[in-house]
């Protein structure tokens with residue numbers, strides 16, 4: 001793919017041209033000149049959606065940078081190079097993924113703001129299992145952290161901080177308001193108010209003195 005839209009304010013549909021089709025160890029694939037689908041990465045899942053070609057609909061089963069599609073019924077893809085397709089993204093799911101991802105980043109900012117010696121270093125922003133890993137010491141008492149963090153992060157949500165994407169040469173960082181920016185390749189909301197209430201699911205001390213914070217959004 002040559003370009004991908006990362007904000008959730010992206011359009012629901014996009015016309016794209018097939019530039020290559022083929023088959024490899026992962027099955028059939030198709031390459032478009034551009035796409036609205038965001039592949040799994042930056043700790044968030046693949047977008048879901050489909051594309052339409054000559055009134056037939058093909059469900060996108062797996063995304064790679066850069067390829068793929070899945071044929072529902074026999075269709076000669078080899079003859080479709082240079083054809084225009086209409087890609088349609090599952091926007092409800094895309095928004096949900098972006099909200100979870102942004103919530104994870106905001107958690108890092110909240111913890112780092114409460115305890116400047118502790119910072120987020122890793123995370124997973126999949127629904128129901130989302131978490132952020134923190135490092136630094138000394139770690140505060142977990143019950144105290146849970147309460148303070150829950151208050152702080154939701155205060156930041158309500159502050160309606162704008163989300164800024166900064167491209168620097170080849171790296172991309174995400175920043176909420178004037179808080180610390182983190183490198184990121186995922187999708188995000190446009191402001192923190194959009195995230196809605198964040199709940200802290202679980203706090204756990206991990207090996208190597210790290211801290212795992214599980215979280216959910218409504």
Ligand SMILES: [Zn+2]
Nearest residue numbers: 042184185186
């Ligand atoms: Zn990220």
